[in-house]
Amino acid sequence: MSETELRDGEAAPAETNLDADDRLKPEYVRAVLDAVDRGDDEEARALVEPLHPADIADLIELAPAEQRKPLVAAIGERIDGDVLAEMNDWVREALIDALEPRQLADLAGDLDTDDAVAIIEDLDEADQRAVLRALDPDDRAAIEEALSYPEETAGRLMQRELIAVPEHWSVGDVLDYLRADDRLTTDFWEIFVVDPQHKPIGTCNLSWVLRSPRVVKMSDVMAREQTLIPVDMDQEEVALRFQKYALISAAVVDGSGRLVGMITVDDVVHIIQEEAGEDALLLSGAGDGDINEPIIDSYRARVRWLVANLFTALVASAIIAAFGGAIEQMVALAVLMPIVASIGGNAGTQTMAIAVRALATNQLTRSNTIRTIRREIVVALLNGATIAALLGIGAALIFATPLLGWVIAAAILVNILVAGLAGVLVPVALERLGQDPAVASSVFVTMVTDSMGFLAFLGLAVVSGLVAAA
Template identity: 75%
Template sequence: MSETELLDATPPAESQLDEDDRLKPEFVDAVLEAVEAGDAEAAHLKVAPLHPADIADLVELTPAEQRPALVAAIGDLIDGDVLAEMNDWVRETLVDALTATQVADIASELDTDDAVAIIEDMEPEDQREVLRALDPDDRAAIEEALSYPEESAGRLMQRELIAVPEHWTVGGVLDYLRGHEELATDFWEIFVVDPAHKPVGTCALSWVLRSPRSVSVSDVMAREQTLIPVDMDQEEVALRFQKYALISAAVVDGSGRLVGMITVDDVVHIISQEAGEDILRLSGAGEGDINEPVLDSYKGRVRWLITNLVTALSAATIISLFGGTIEKLVALAALGPLVSGVGGNAGTQTMAVTVRALATNQLTQSNTLRAIRRELQVAVLNGLSVATLVGIGVALWFGHVALGGVIAVAMLVNIVIAGLAGVVVPLTLERFGADPAVSSSVFVTMTTDSMGFLAVLGLATLVGPALLA
């Protein structure tokens, strides 16, 4: 088949995506079949119309053992933009197969933040080789970014920006933008700086384009602006963008000098990443990436399972203390886990709400007591509703009104305790500097399990004669 025929036979990129903008399985299969058949030209022509993000998805959807052949077939389509969109684990595998010069060539094509994302996960020796292969200016920018803490604004920011002095006119700014090809090409705001290169305002491109050439920049700029410290955590950066509806923001160093900018496209990625991390931490699933090596997933998860095993011993100990009560009324052995399980779910609900509120700065010291009271009120209402249902159900099923009353009271007690633990545990961990998303679930689960069995068996022991009647 000639190249013309291949082009005619290849549908546009839009037809390769389903209604959710995901690559259709039949398209992925067709590309891999072409690769397997040794028809690299056909595979290349099928993939060429795709957006870099979709090419990255194609590589991720390809089984690991077939990726080298796919990458070899589509060759030059795997550029810096594709690597920047790629899953970290998959990208790391591909980058490891490239030479230092190849990685340096790719990094030089990208904005600083995307280049840093590719280089920061490399082994130290490989990282040094890539940096040596870069141009001096690119190397200095990336080395400076790597000197900042991980997940900080310094790692996230890009150095490619437009900054002008406030004494310029709009006409001078336009001439400057049009006369220098090496300037940044993608930007929404122009930063205005003083002689010390400290930001004093911003000009939206729309203001510049619609203002007369003779007007001074100082007359059209907005002096109110949100400045991002270079060492600010990326999660805090995302919260500022969300709170103030920012498109871009200036990043300043310790002396207040403009050193870079952060744009909303990077923040959108951070919001998704941070939200996913919190969910995975709550479940103890490690990084939770389907491309993560099996052993790494095992190491990330097994320690939490072992920790839960240790905390579960507290519930087992409580059960062992009431062996005599269980022997007299075996139904307690079946109903204890019911109370414990429902309490655990109630605690998880409250914990999830609390962790999210802490992450988004909705829950602070000023409204802590109000939040605790609110969650207690919700817990009492939930407890009364569930306790009434389970109490009636147990009484009818076992034909024992006293047993139904014990289970109802135990359910109410455990759900209220679970609601309290779900909010107090994350708050306490946060106050002591620990990440509540990482450790809360262990302590909340231990509390609800232990208190569930203690409530059931303790109450059963106290009203023993009535139960055995």
């Protein structure tokens, strides 16, 4: 369908608005924004009508910042809690500021507890109180309880809407209960079986209930082995349990073992994506790394790591200054020094990225640290030997100085070996000290590889007699 046809007010099927990668087509986004600019809200609503809530959230994010509020005003009836839940945090925060507490409460009231909490937790304290006052008492109590748990824990992630039944019920009792009570959640994959103290003692897939005779007791069809999530467990650890045990949903229990909620795999998918992206961004010192983040916040997040790198670079500069006389005697040293440092830095980054990921996924633990270090030493020796041979032969031929080839080959081998060790030891040491290895590892590993690269190359040049000591 052409852009002209879109402007005539005919709503296109949702699939025609998406490209092969399920992203909104640029011409479709322009058509919607043009309708908003012309004040034709009816056409804008018709164009947006076929979209999934996640695609509506993408549409708002793709709009320029100054056009987002007019767009939301034009398609207001399509903006519901599901759209807000799918929206980028920075964009959502800006739009929420324009909503009245009563409007926000109406949107949050239509969501599961976990999604409502994700929206309300980012508000300042005064706005939170105003929205909570506007909620129904039951919703308010559930959200207040969730907000009482630390951020990024199972208590914040879980939803309270679940199905729990006593073990003495039959399958028929459960089916009648599900059909008779309209207040029950409609989105669930398993039924939790609890004892009189509301402690989970088993779980039963919905498919088992549907395929079992009505007279069978739940205690006879339920699985007593289940994965329970403590309410204060970190969300990253929750995601690892879902991945390890291939869970679709899991019960969340409080300190006394009582069932207080459940976590579903759709929530965990978001967590896995967030945590993976967060570690990658922390390694680069890019802060949140969100293109919707305010410029001043991006500046503050990035500049402190650049300042830290400035001071670590001074260490390498001091080593170069100490060998200033040697460099003056042979210009080739100045030409080749950046190669030694660069290759060492890349080797260290590779190992560090693997180590940080292994720590985050519990693949690297105290029980296999030594084995991992030995493995990285072997990999470093193989890589170092390969690069050293190539660069050594090349330097000897280009500068017609065989000794220079041997010196740079040895320096490369030493620096890559040190880089491999630093890439593992620095993240492990930070993790043992209770620090996030993704945050500061890159600064220390870069300092080690740069300094050792210059020291090994220039030191070997002096020791070998290639140049005289200054």
